[in-house]
Each structure stands twice: as structure tokens, then as C-alpha cells.
Amino acid sequence: MLKEFKEFIARGNVMDMAVGIIVGSAFTTIVKDLVAYLINPLIGLFVGKIDLSNIVFTIGAAQFKVGSFLNAVINFLIISFVVFLLVKGVNRFRTKKEEPKEAKPSAEVQYLKEIAETLKQQQDQPSPVAVKSQATSTTKSE
Numbered sequence: 001m002l003k004e005f006k007e008f009i010a011r012g013n014v015m016d017m018a019v020g021i022i023v024g025s026a027f028t029t030i031v032k033d034l035v036a037y038l039i040n041p042l043i044g045l046f047v048g049k050i051d052l053s054n055i056v057f058t059i060g061a062a063q064f065k066v067g068s069f070l071n072a073v074i075n076f077l078i079i080s081f082v083v084f085l086l087v088k089g090v091n092r093f094r095t096k097k098e099e100p101k102e103a104k105p106s107a108e109v110q111y112l113k114e115i116a117e118t119l120k121q122q123q124d125q126p127s128p129v130a131v132k133s134q135a136t137s138t139t140k141s142e
Helices: 002-010 012-047 066-098 107-124 128-141
Strands: 057-059 062-064
Touching: 002 012, 012 066
Parallel strands: none
Antiparallel strands: 057 062
8 A cells, every 4th residue: 555655646747736736835925925015005006005905895894805805816817827828838838749740651651652653654654565556557547
């Protein structure tokens, strides 16, 4: 059972997934900070509040934290766009890699093509017997 677990963990897909999760987690932190410390202050200049996460609408006892939701939407859009670019790049790389190269025909195929061409040329040319019989028939009719 331990051996099977080692084989499972050592597979490329599991390791790739683990690396993806770790890198994705680190990237999420970067995007959150980008939104919180760069993008939100820029938007806040136009809205009139520096910290967008504090934008709250209150109706009765209910509070609607629109600023926090706006932060989440911006995070989502940035991460989705970066993932889109990564997938697009990987797909472009895969299609270039998977393009089949023209296979060079084997020697047997080349010989068969030559034989077929020779037979076709022979069929297109009149046979010597037919040429001789045509020549004798034209001389008799004259």
C-alpha cells in the first residue's frame, strides 16, 4: 500500500497539481495586495473614499458591504485574466508541438510510385505493334 501511494504521489499529474496549487496561492496573495494597495486607492480617488472596502450602504439594520464585494470582483477579474493568458499560451505551445510533420515516404512507397508512373507512361504511348499496323494500313490504302 505504501508503494502504491509513492507511485501515486510520484506521478507527473499529481506533482503538477501540487505545484499549481502552491503557485496559485502565492499569486492570489499578490493579486489581493495589488487590488488593496494600488487599484483600490486609484478608484477611491474618483469615488471620494480611499479605502473601498469601507463602502457600506445601510438600510435599516442591514449593512451592504459593497466595497468588499468590489474588491472580490476585481480580484476575480485579474486572476481570471491571468489564467486565461496562461491557458492560451499553453494551448499555443501544444498546437505547435503537435503539428504533424510530413512523413517522408518509405523506399517501398517511392518504388511503387515509380512503377505506377512507368506503367502510366507506357499506357499513354502507343505500342510498337499498333504503330507498325497503322503504318502498313496507310501504305496499302495509298
